[in-house]
Amino acid sequence: MLILSRKKEEQIVIGNDVVITVLDVDGDKVKIGIDAPMNVKVLRRELVEDVKAVNTESMGVSVSLFSELKAQMEKK
Amino acid sequence: MKIQTSRFGEIEVDESRIIKTEEGLLGFEDIKEYILLSEDNTDFYWIQAVSNPDVALACMSPYCVYDNYVAHIDEVTEKKLGLIDDDDALLLCVVVIPSDIKKTTINLRAPIIINNKNRKAVQLILENNDYSIRHLVFEQREAG
Numbered sequence: 635m636l637i638l639s640r641k642k643e644e645q646i647v648i649g650n651d652v653v654i655t656v657l658d659v660d661g662d663k664v665k666i667g668i669d670a671p672m673n674v675k676v677l678r679r680e681l682v683e684d685v686k687a688v689n690t691e692s693m694g695v696s697v698s699l700f701s702e703l704k705a706q707m708e709k710k
Numbered sequence: 711m712k713i714q715t716s717r718f719g720e721i722e723v724d725e726s727r728i729i730k731t732e733e734g735l736l737g738f739e740d741i742k743e744y745i746l747l748s749e750d751n752t753d754f755y756w757i758q759a760v761s762n763p764d765v766a767l768a769c770m771s772p773y774c775v776y777d778n779y780v781a782h783i784d785e786v787t788e789k790k791l792g793l794i795d796d797d798d799a800l801l802l803c804v805v806v807i808p809s810d811i812k813k814t815t816i817n818l819r820a821p822i823i824i825n826n827k828n829r830k831a832v833q834l835i836l837e838n839n840d841y842s843i844r845h846l847v848f849e850q851r852e853a854g
Contacts, residue, residue, distance in 0.1 A: 673786050677835055684843045685820045685835060686737035691806045695768040697717050699807045703814055704754050707774055707847075 713745065714763040717756070721747075728760060729824055731831045732790065736820065741765060744831070746824075755802055757822065769802040772818055775847055780838075781821050787834050791825040800824040805847070815844040 638646060646654040651671050658665040668676050711725050729744045735757075743760040753774050759765035772779040781801055783793065793799055802824070804817045818841035824831040 689737040692767040692804045
């Protein structure tokens with residue numbers, strides 16, 4: 635991993651068109667600005683990991699439980 | 711063509727029904743082709759991987775829990791899907807059913823969007839953080 639030290643308002647350029655700016659540092663919190671083209675997805679990592687986890691957990695659903703869910707939803 | 715599935719055995723599917731995801735689904739980036747399997751009820755589907763018998767995600771229409779569910783599809787995603795008319799988009803959300811079925815959750819934050827016209831699909835993480843990744847299905851229905 636490349637490790638860089640940056641101060642407030644300093645920037646990092648990734649590739650040709652992604653620019654990261656350190657906007658503010660307050661204790662253990664860093665505010666970061668990201669300029670990236672529309673087709674570059676920028677997401678909080680934990681969000682992506684949680685979606686992956688849910689996708690993987692869904693694979694564990696059995697056919698019988700899924701049918702049971704259908705039945706319960708239709709009942710309402 | 712015939713595909714192998716661990717849940718339903720060998721099944722015959724029409725190739726024209728295969729759904730293609732350029733980026734795969736999150737956590738399954740290497741699997742690009744899926745097929746939708748449903749019985750009579752078209753609000754409930756298995757998204758079954760064509761090439762991997764074990765990979766099948768249980769999905770449900772978000773409208774089963776929220777009549778007024780709205781997924782804002784950004785321009786880049788629209789382009790990826792070749793989506794011209796939003797009415798062509800089928801939205802499905804991944805469900806997780808624990809042994810206590812009352813605790814079933816639906817991922818309203820990252821719907822799988824399928825363009826019915828060309829069978830292209832994308833799993834999109836929405837900007838809207840009102841929608842939860844683990845939304846309790848029955849809580850909403852009972853509250854509403």
